[in-house]
Amino acid sequence: MAQRTLQALTALVAVAGIALAAAQARRTSGLPAATEPKIMQRITIMAGDRPMTATLYDNPTARAFAATLPFAVTMHDHRDQEKAGPLPRPLSIGGPAQRDFTAGEIGYWSPTADIAVYYRSGDGLPSPGIIMIGKVDGDLMPMKAKGNLRVRFARAE
Structure with a gap:
């Protein structure tokens, strides 16, 4: 049971890290990812x-x-x-x-x-x-x- 909980937590941390990296990339570019300049x-x-x-x-x-x-x-x-x-x-x-x-x-x-x-x-x-x-x-x-x-x-x- 402890092994499964540890695996689930590890997967959750990995997903959160990916989401954080994507948000940081949008912030450092100055534009939301889907925004095209007019x-x-x-x-x-x-x-x-x-x-x-x-x-x-x-x-x-x-x-x-x-x-x-x-x-x-x-x-x-x-x-x-x-x-x-x-x-x-x-x-x-x-x-x-x-x-x-x-x-x-x-x-x-x-x-x-x-x-x-x-x-x-x-x-x-x-x-x-x-x-x-x-x-x-x-x-x-x-x-x-x-x-x-x-x-x-x-x-x-």
Whole structure:
């Protein structure tokens, strides 16, 4: 009887651990697992001489970003996962922050007012996390170029 009780308790602890891990994953991402960001508008990105398109999400930070368009920035490689560069001015931080990212996402790093375009997926970003403002539609090859890259962000025509 004691053996069965111990097995039942062990199984219960394992199930609780899985549920706790899933809840923690949702909390660290900043978004519930099933939530998809709402789309606000499309933009163009000229990475060097290569055109790209992206879709901005509908959150306060993305709207503040859209208000800065058009602008150009020299972006640098950061941690072999993204191109990052300073924005013309700091943005509202009203969008949801998260600690993970997927290739193609565009994020705002509020401590330094930098914009980032991720070309690799990852996680473990330090606090306060990154506010995702959009996603590149299509090929990320231009962002993977080594070294600095001049990038122009503008409203889609």
